[in-house]
Amino acid sequence: MIGQEYFTTRTDSLGSLDSTIYRLVSFDVASLQVLRLPVFVYADKDCTAVYAAPDTLWLRSPLPVTTRPDTLKLRDQTKVGMLQRTFNYPIFLLFIGSLGLLFLLVYWFFGREIDRQWRVFLLRRQHSDFVRAFNRFNRNARERNNTSEAEKAVVVWKQYLEDVEKKPFATYTTREIIDNIPDETLEGALKDIDRIIYGQGKSQQMDASLQTLKNVAQRVYRRHRLDIMRPTR
Incomplete structure (x- = not known):
């Protein structure tokens, strides 16, 4: 009213x-x-x-009476409109954030063990590459009685020790190597190989001397592997 x-x-x-x-x-x-x-x-x-x-x-309505057609009436046989695909950035960012959070949680609880296993894996692969190359040169030196192949085996052996021990074994003399790795059998093997390489002499112990170098590398590998796996406080 x-x-x-x-x-x-x-x-x-x-x-x-x-x-x-x-x-x-x-x-x-x-x-x-x-x-x-x-x-x-x-x-x-x-x-x-x-x-x-x-x-x-x-009641009298103040609205004007028109003959406008009903615009809400549904039309049939309309053409289908193709919608353009769009990238859902919020969902993508949420997914990336969830992965990052999961990675941080995993690293928080298992990061030290993951790092230890990764270092052991790299050390094992490095040792496998060395053994493969050393065995090839050793076999060639034995079968062909070639001093150059024995020299290549010694070079590979020194490079491996340098990478593992972090010392310049590639530039060390025989005396310097013995000072860093005290071993009577190693000293005899290096001297025998020096006579073969630099004296161009023959030796029945060449294969055994090269095997001694391989055994020393094997002990170095095991020692470093134990150091990595040893739990830290």
């Missing part, structure tokens, strides 16, 4: 008549609506509501 107009009471032999006019606003789209209003009879302590008979209201 947005307004109300009152009229003076009229009284005749039939009784008194009160009248009023209401101005209403409705948000219902129906053009016909039913309304029933009460009349309150006041007393000293209370009042009584007396309802009139229901009446029908004819």
Whole structure:
């Protein structure tokens, strides 16, 4: 209700008549609506509501009437529109972050053991490469009785010790090698090989001398492997 107009009471032999006019606003789209209003009879302590008979209201809409077609009506036989694929960056970043967090957790609990096993793996592969090359030169020196092949085996042996021990074995003399690796059998083997290489002499012990060098390299490998695997406090 947005307004109300009152009229003076009229009284005749039939009784008194009160009248009023209401101005209403409705948000219902129906053009016909039913309304029933009460009349309150006041007393000293209370009042009584007396309802009139229901009446029908004819509502007038202020909206203009148009003949616009219904735009919400579905159309049939429409063409299918192809949607362009897009990369889901939030999901990708979430996946990368989850992998990073998982890696950090794994490294936190097992990082030291992973590092130890990785160092053992590198040491084992390095030793396998040395054994393969050394055996090839040793076999050639034995089968061909070639001093140059024996010299190549010694060079490979020195390079391997230099990589593992972190000392310049490639430039060491026989005396310096013995000082760093005290071993009587090694000293005899190196001297025998020196006679073969530099003296161009023959030796029945060449194969045994080269085998001694291989055994020394094997002991060095085992010692370093034990050092890596030894638990640290």
